[in-house]
Amino acid sequence: xxxxxxxxxxxxxxxxxxxxxxxxxxxxxxxxxxxxxxxxxxxxxxxxxxxxxxxxxxxxxxxxxxxxxxxxxxxxxxxxxxxxxxxxxxxxxxxxxxxxxxxxxxxxxxxxxxxxxxxxxxxxxxxxxxxxxxxxxxxxxxxxxxxxxxxxx
Numbered sequence: 298x299x300x301x302x303x304x305x306x307x308x309x310x311x312x313x314x315x316x317x318x319x320x321x322x323x324x325x326x327x328x329x330x331x332x333x334x335x336x337x338x339x340x341x342x343x344x345x346x347x348x349x350x351x352x353x354x355x356x357x358x359x360x361x362x363x364x365x366x367x368x369x370x371x372x373x374x375x376x377x378x379x380x381x382x383x384x385x386x387x388x389x390x391x392x393x394x395x396x397x398x399x400x401x402x403x404x405x406x407x408x409x410x411x412x413x414x415x416x417x418x419x420x421x422x423x424x425x426x427x428x429x430x431x432x433x434x435x436x437x438x439x440x441x442x443x444x445x446x447x448x449x450x
Contacts (some may be wrong), residue, residue, distance in 0.1 A: 298355060299368065303377045305351030308379060312343020315386075335389040342382050342410060349419055350378065357421050361428035367420045374416035381409030 316339035323336065341412045344374060358365045384406030392399035 299365070299371070301368075301371045302351050302355045304375055305347050305354065305439060308375075309344050309347035309351060310337050312382065316340040316344060331393045332390060335386045337438050338382065338389065342378075342385070346364075346414075350374065350413075353417070353421060358424055361425050363424055363428040365420065366423040366427050366439060370416045370420045374413045375419070377409045377416065378413035381406045381411075381413055385410060 316336055317441075319329075319332060319336045319339060323332065354365065354371055384402045386406075388399050388402030388406055391402060
């Protein structure tokens with residue numbers, strides 16, 4: 298398994314834990330519900346999206362019998378996603394507290410998150426287009442058996 302796949306899966310669990318922790322705090326201390334936007338992003342961009350990133354980067358190449366076309370792009374995606382969500386969540390907390398750089402943190406975090414998402418889309422799209430199965434199916438032939446991956450067990 299590629300390091301970035303494992304890293305996305307573990308990161309999604311960390312973000313999930315933070316989202317659950319914040320949800321518990323908001324349940325016990327209702328005045329903390331002002332942080333619900335941070336909670337939402339921790340849960341959706343942190344847990345859900347990063348779990349999808351990790352699983353998709355692992356299984357889509359296997360479904361198409363084609364190794365990931367741009368491994369380096371997946372590495373950039375990982376770091377952009379982590380930095381983006383960190384800045385977004387911190388910015389949402391900072392905005393509630395009136396900190397002057399909150400808007401900049403939110404903008405930078407949103408941009409970094411969008412870069413990570415674009416890396417994901419481009420990488421999987423290119424991987425699917427490079428698949429030998431795609432070429433065979435375009436000619437009306439039977440699909441090829443899935444090619445083994447280097448880390449397959």
